[in-house]
Amino acid sequence: MALSGCTVPNFGAKPGATTTSKSVFHLWQGFSVGAVVIGGFVCLLLLYAVLRYRRKSPDAIPAQSQYHLPLELIYTVVPILVVFGLFAATLVVENKEVANPKTSVVVDVNAFQWGWKFSYPGTSTVVVGQTTASPVMVIPVNTNVHINLTSTDVIHGFYVKAFNFSRYALPGVLNQFTLRATSTGTYFGQCTQLCGLYHALMWFRVKVVTPDQYSAWLAANSSSAASAAAARAATKGQTTPRVPTRQTSSHGDK
Amino acid sequence: MTDVLEPPVQVHDEHDGGAHAHDEHHGPTGILKWLTTTDHKIIGLSYTITSVIMLVIGGVFAELIRAQLSTPTGTLVSLAQFNELFTMHGSVMIYLFAGPFAFGGLANIIVPIQIGAPDMAFPRLNALSYWLYLTGAITMLAGFFTAGGAANFGWVAYAPLSNSLNSPGAGADLWIGGLLLTGFSAIFTGVNLTATIFYLRAPGMTMFRMPIFTWNMLVTAILILLAFPVLTAGLIMLYCDRHFGTHIYSVAGGGVPVLWQHIFWFWGHPEVYILALPFFGMATEIFAVFSRKPVFGYKGMIFATLSIAALSLGVWAHHMFTTGVVLLPFFSIMSLLIAVPTGIKIFNWIGTMWRGEIWFSTAMLMAIGFLVTFLIGGLTGIYLASPPLDFFTHDTYFVVAHFHSVVMALVLAGMAGLYYWGPKITGYILNERIGKIQFWLLFIGSQVFTFPLYILGLEGMPRRIAVYTHDPQWKMLNDVSSIGAILIGISTLLFVVNVVVSWKRYPAGDNPWDAQTLEWFTTSPPPHHNFYRLPQIRSERPTWDYNHPDHRSLAHGQHEEPHEHDREEVGV
Numbered sequence: 001m002a003l004s005g006c007t008v009p010n011f012g013a014k015p016g017a018t019t020t021s022k023s024v025f026h027l028w029q030g031f032s033v034g035a036v037v038i039g040g041f042v043c044l045l046l047l048y049a050v051l052r053y054r055r056k057s058p059d060a061i062p063a064q065s066q067y068h069l070p071l072e073l074i075y076t077v078v079p080i081l082v083v084f085g086l087f088a089a090t091l092v093v094e095n096k097e098v099a100n101p102k103t104s105v106v107v108d109v110n111a112f113q114w115g116w117k118f119s120y121p122g123t124s125t126v127v128v129g130q131t132t133a134s135p136v137m138v139i140p141v142n143t144n145v146h147i148n149l150t151s152t153d154v155i156h157g158f159y160v161k162a163f164n165f166s167r168y169a170l171p172g173v174l175n176q177f178t179l180r181a182t183s184t185g186t187y188f189g190q191c192t193q194l195c196g197l198y199h200a201l202m203w204f205r206v207k208v209v210t211p212d213q214y215s216a217w218l219a220a221n222s223s224s225a226a227s228a229a230a231a232r233a234a235t236k237g238q239t240t241p242r243v244p245t246r247q248t249s250s251h252g253d254k
Numbered sequence: 255m256t257d258v259l260e261p262p263v264q265v266h267d268e269h270d271g272g273a274h275a276h277d278e279h280h281g282p283t284g285i286l287k288w289l290t291t292t293d294h295k296i297i298g299l300s301y302t303i304t305s306v307i308m309l310v311i312g313g314v315f316a317e318l319i320r321a322q323l324s325t326p327t328g329t330l331v332s333l334a335q336f337n338e339l340f341t342m343h344g345s346v347m348i349y350l351f352a353g354p355f356a357f358g359g360l361a362n363i364i365v366p367i368q369i370g371a372p373d374m375a376f377p378r379l380n381a382l383s384y385w386l387y388l389t390g391a392i393t394m395l396a397g398f399f400t401a402g403g404a405a406n407f408g409w410v411a412y413a414p415l416s417n418s419l420n421s422p423g424a425g426a427d428l429w430i431g432g433l434l435l436t437g438f439s440a441i442f443t444g445v446n447l448t449a450t451i452f453y454l455r456a457p458g459m460t461m462f463r464m465p466i467f468t469w470n471m472l473v474t475a476i477l478i479l480l481a482f483p484v485l486t487a488g489l490i491m492l493y494c495d496r497h498f499g500t501h502i503y504s505v506a507g508g509g510v511p512v513l514w515q516h517i518f519w520f521w522g523h524p525e526v527y528i529l530a531l532p533f534f535g536m537a538t539e540i541f542a543v544f545s546r547k548p549v550f551g552y553k554g555m556i557f558a559t560l561s562i563a564a565l566s567l568g569v570w571a572h573h574m575f576t577t578g579v580v581l582l583p584f585f586s587i588m589s590l591l592i593a594v595p596t597g598i599k600i601f602n603w604i605g606t607m608w609r610g611e612i613w614f615s616t617a618m619l620m621a622i623g624f625l626v627t628f629l630i631g632g633l634t635g636i637y638l639a640s641p642p643l644d645f646f647t648h649d650t651y652f653v654v655a656h657f658h659s660v661v662m663a664l665v666l667a668g669m670a671g672l673y674y675w676g677p678k679i680t681g682y683i684l685n686e687r688i689g690k691i692q693f694w695l696l697f698i699g700s701q702v703f704t705f706p707l708y709i710l711g712l713e714g715m716p717r718r719i720a721v722y723t724h725d726p727q728w729k730m731l732n733d734v735s736s737i738g739a740i741l742i743g744i745s746t747l748l749f750v751v752n753v754v755v756s757w758k759r760y761p762a763g764d765n766p767w768d769a770q771t772l773e774w775f776t777t778s779p780p781p782h783h784n785f786y787r788l789p790q791i792r793s794e795r796p797t798w799d800y801n802h803p804d805h806r807s808l809a810h811g812q813h814e815e816p817h818e819h820d821r822e823e824v825g826v
Contacts (some may be wrong), residue, residue, distance in 0.1 A: 013646070013710040024642045035633040040630055045604050050622065053545070055611035062611050066548040066807040075601040076554075079594045087587050090640040097642055113420075132724075152479035154415040155511065157649050161714030163647040168577045171414060171513060172805045175578040186723065192716040196420060197333050200719035237368035238695070242760060252299055 006164045008033065013164070017187060017208065021164035023093045027200070028164075030089055034082065042134040097165070100178050100209055103144035105214075111156035111169035111191065114198035125221045138207045141184050141215035144145060148174040157192030166192055181208040292377035292730045295780065297384050298363030299679060302672075304388060305355035309665075310746065311395070315343035317743055320736040326726040336720035337406035338425070342395070344409030345429065348529070349436050350391045352664060356532035357443055357478070358387060361471045363679055365447060367773035368468045370456025370791070372783035374484060377448035379442050386439035389769075394432025397425030405429035408718060410477025410522070411492070412515035413503035418496040427496070430489050437486050438821075440528075444478030447471055456772070458791030465771040465794055469556050470535030473563045475530050480567065481524035488517035499754025512579055519570035524533050527566045530660070533667035534599060540670050541603050543616035543769045545610025547794060548807040551602040558595035558602075565592045575644040582641045589639035596632055600625065610640050615767070616689030620670030623697040624663045631659030634708070655704045662700035664740070669696065669749065677762030681778045685760070688752040691780055695745035706731035770795035 011032035015025045053062075110117040115130035118137040128133030139145045149158055151169035159166035162185075167175055191202035210218065264558060282290055291297060319339055322328045331339060345346075374380045397404030402423025407416045412430070414420060451472045455464070488670045492514065494500040499505020503514045565588055571580035572589040601624055634656040636641045647653060661698065665820055669692070677683045710731050715722060722728050765774040775797045776785050789800040799806060 012709055020642075024646050027640065027642055028637075028646065031637050031640065035636065039629060039633050042600060042604070043626070046607075046622070049604055049607040049610075050612065052611045053607060053610050055546075055613050058613075061802065061805050062545055062609055063803050064548055064807045065609070066550060066552060067603070067809060068551075070391045071605075072551050072554050072598070072601075076594065076598055079597045080591075083587075083590045083593055086636070086640065087583075087590055090590075090642065091583060093642040094586075094640075097645065098582070127367055144463065154420055155412055159649070159714075159716065164643055166576050166648050170577060170579070172511065173579060177578075188714075190714075190716055191726075194337070194412070194415065194718045196415060197337070199337075200333065200716075200721050202399070202725060253281075 014162075015130045016164045017162045017164070017181055017183050017185065019142075020093075020184060021162070022182075023096050024164040027089055027093045030211075031086065034086065038082070038143065055087055076252070097161055098177070100146065103146050103178065105140060106146045106148065107139065107144050108148045109137070109150070109158060110152060111195075111202075112152040113154065113196050114191070114202040116202075116204045122216060123222045125218055127221075129204070131198050131224050132203055132220070134203040134205050136186075136205045136207050137189075138209060138214060138217050139179065139181060140211040141181050141208050143180065143211060145179045145181070147177050147179060154195045155193050156195050156202070158189070159192040160187050160189040162187040168193055181206075184208045184210060260586050263809050284522045292373070292381050293782065294366050294374045294377065294380055295363050295679065296360075297380050298359055300384055301387065302359035304384075304391065305351050305359055308350040308391060309355070312343055312346035312351055313746055315339050315346065317739060319343060319819055320732075320739045323432070323722075323732045324729070324736055326722050326823070328721045332719070333720050334403065334406065337408075337718070338398070338404045340718055341408050341429075343407050345405070345433075346392060347661070348409060348525070349433055350387075350394065352529045352661065353440060353525075354387055354436070355668060356529065357384065357447065357471065357474055357649075358439070360536065360668075360675060361447060361467075361474075361532055362443070364449055364675055364773055365468050365471050366454065367678075367776065367780055367784050368465050368771050369454065369459050370785060370786070371450055371454035372790050374446045375454055377444050380446050383439045383442040383446065386435050386442070388430040388435075389599055390435030390439060391515055392432075393428050396432075397428040400424040400428065410497040410518055411514075412509045412518075413492065413495070414505075415503060416492060416496075416514075427493070430493050432644070434486060434489050437482050437489070440478050441482045441486075444475040444482070444699075447475035448479065451475070454575045456751075456788055456791060458796075459772075462553065463791055463794045463796075466538040466552070466555055466559075467532075467535035467537075470531040470538075470559055474531045477524045477528050477531075477563050477566065481521045481528065484517055485521035488514065488521070491517075492600060512577055514572070515574050515577065516570070519573045520567075522573065523570040524563075524566045526660075529655075530664060531562070533624070533671070534559070536671035536674070537603065537607075537624050537667045539601075539769075539771065540617050540621040542675050543674070543767050544615055544621075545607045546613070546768065547606055547610045548770070548793075548798075549602070550605030550608070551598070552794060554598055555602050558598040561595040562592060565595070566645060571799040572639055572644070575641045576648045580630060586639055586641055590636065593632070593636050593639075600632075602631060607627055613767075615673070616684070616686050616693055617670045617674035619690060620666050620673060620696075621640055623693060623700075624667040624670060627659055627666055627697070627700050628663035630704070631656060631661075631663055634659065646712055649717050650711035651707045651711060651715045651717060655707035655711055658707065659704045662696075662704065666696060666700070669693075672749075674767065675773075677766050678773055678778045678780070681762055682756060682758055682764055683760040683762045684752050685756045688748060688755065692745045692748040692752065695741050695748065699738045699741025700747060703735050704743060706735040706738075710735075765797065765801075768798075768801070770798035772796050775800065813824075 005023045011029060013025050013028045015022045037251060106121050108119045108121055116135050117126065117128040119126045127135045149167055149169050153169045153171060156169040157166050158169055163179065167177055183209055187206045189204045189206055191199060281287060288296060288300060316490040322330045337600040353691055401425060402425050404425040407421050418425065491502045495503050503509050504817050538549055569585055569589045569700055572807060574580050575582060638656060673689055710728055715728050762778045764777055774788055789796045793799055793807060
């Protein structure tokens with residue numbers, strides 16, 4: 001792809017830390033090149049018109065031309081072609097993002113007012129934490145990770161900036177997507193959909209580790225260790241604004 | 255005088271005992287006139303004044319939001335108050351300012367005069383619309399005076415956050431009630447505008463001789479009739495969920511929370527064009543008048559408006575790409591396609607200026623400012639029509655920046671409309687020098703305000719957060735944006751100052767701008783039933799044709815002045 005070269009500016013976005021975040025980044029670059037070219041062209045036309053056709057006298061009356069059919073056709077047909085080009089590029093990236101390849105690593109992500117619960121099916125590992133306690137979701141690098149996203153109460157937004165990706169956590173709906181992180185590190189995540197009082201503080205972190213570290217972490221945190229992790233997260237939560245505890249059921253909002 | 259028609263209304267008035275003839279109108283005066291009137295001009299003026307007050311109230315909320323975000327820990331207001339602030343900022347600006355200003359205010363005043371009608375088709379319904387709007391506005395704002403505060407679930411009121419468990423209190427109910435009332439006001443105005451435009455056009459005013467502003471208002475009115483009843487139904491169901499134990503939007507009783515989003519955005523996206531089309535129409539008229547040319551591509555412009563309206567009914571789920579429960583490619587291509595008619599409009603506006611004689615009045619500057627700002631808002635909108643880029647930026651400040659570019663463009667166009675039509679409504683021109691200072695403050699302020707928000711969005715700052723303690727370096731960009739917001743605030747104050755300074759100072763005359771459409775043929779302000787006489791209507795510019803019979807519009811390829819016999823053929 002010509003657009004993927006380093007010579008194209010990033011237009012404020014970053015490639016990110018997953019395979020799809022890089023595709024999104026290239027799509028961003030492509031759209032931005034189009035926007036700059038088209039926007040620049042329109043601005044130049046406007047600038048020329050404004051500078052060139054300033055009135056010379058209050059009495060001057062210009063030619064009263066109203067139609068130019070060939071010109072009008074050009075600026076109808078060319079944008080249609082551009083739009084279909086953008087749509088084609090969109091489809092390529094979109095199909096990558098919504099694909100759910102088979103994988104052994106699954107994380108059930110449950111959002112609630114105002115925190116996150118990350119459970120690892122098949123193991124007893126559960127990480128849960130509220131607001132700025134920032135519970136950590138640990139996933140292995142270079143591995144497809146299947147996420148099952150749900151909400152206990154209202155709508156939340158699962159958003160990790162470094163992944164260039166967000167998805168709603170909806171009550172009553174199971175949302176599924178696949179992440180494939182390409183570099184290790186800890187990435188900040190935050191709820192992006194207004195969910196009530198502590199919306200601004202509904203944080204979490206995604207820690208991408210090597211597969212070996214992941215297995216070790218999973219083993220260390222299963223069974224009895226899980227409750228310890230939860231307790232640790234809860235203790236950390238006490239340094240933050242006090243969150244009124246609310247009974248949350250898995251059956252929704254009423 | 256062969257060019258002047260006696261309007262049929264005068265004949266009618268003579269049988270009417272002269273009670274409504276000309277300006278010999280013996281109605282009540284003073285405050286009683288404003289309370290009891292059914293005159294579209296006075297109702298329109300009430301709408302305009304009320305909605306500008308709403309603009310100021312919404313603006314104060316905006317400045318408070320900016321002040322809160324000037325520090326990462328934001329201590330000006332509490333988390334709860336912040337939720338109320340941005341909810342009511344959005345609600346006031348969308349429901350109580352932008353729409354009512356356009357279709358209740360300027361359209362109410364201008365459309366009947368532009369088509370040579372004596373009033374709206376249903377004057378009493380028109381009065382009812384205004385009083386419903388005012389009642390709705392007060393109802394919605396009354397939430398601040400309840401124990402639980404005003405509504406705090408965002409202007410979109412997503413279920414289940416908006417149910418009685420998560421948002422108890424009277425503020426939310428007052429929000430629903432206020433929105434229902436203003437919704438009915440919009441529906442009645444839609445009925446009124448449609449009936450007026452279809453049935454009360456002057457002789458000779460065919461559909462393809464209607465000014466673009468009137469065309470846009472017709473399309474807007476039809477969109478209102480298609481979209482608002484859906485919102486009304488949705489709100490009633492929301493109220494039932496809150497108080498009567500229904501489970502339409504709650505999982506617990508077998509309901510579907512996402513249904514609210516479908517209903518809301520099925521109204522909400524047409525609403526974007528219900529807001530925008532009137533302002534497009536204002537800008538179109540102004541570009542033509544101050545370039546002293548006809549609207550370039552007049553018919554193309556109308557078809558572009560119609561296609562925008564048609565497409566706008568099939569794009570609602572682009573607000574819901576990240577729900578994971580909508581068909582992405584369909585809503586993506588429909589949304590992308592809206593760029594085509596919108597592009598046609600932009601090129602037509604530039605084509606109107608091309609080879610014109612541009613008069614840089616305040617109205618024209620505001621309209622050019624609208625074009626540039628709208629271009630930015632439009633281009634960034636194209637990104638959001640692409641689901642992967644929407645996943646990337648959804649619910650971040652990038653989206654906030656995008657739609658604020660669009661709405662600041664609409665504010666610029668609205669100001670252009672006030673400077674352009676103000677003289678027709680009041681009989682007096684606003685001070686041009688203050689107007690130009692206001693323009694530069696508003697235009698520069700809009701860009702300084704929105705540009706940092708785009709970057710903040712790309713840096714990952716979510717919408718609707720009162721604090722950003724985990725990323726304090728966002729402060730710098732927030733501060734730059736706040737400077738822009740302050741400039742916008744000052745420019746709004748300057749407008750109020752200008753109205754006071756110019757009060758009855760610079761008489762306008764009938765046609766101060768050498769304008770083209772029918773409203774400039776009558777006096778400023780127009781008499782009780784708008785016209786003493788009408789010109790022959792042979793094109794969409796009857797006043798221009800009357801004043802400049804030797805400068806009629808040229809068809810494509812026609813470069814010389816038309817011959818004498820050509821002119822006689824037109825419209826006879």
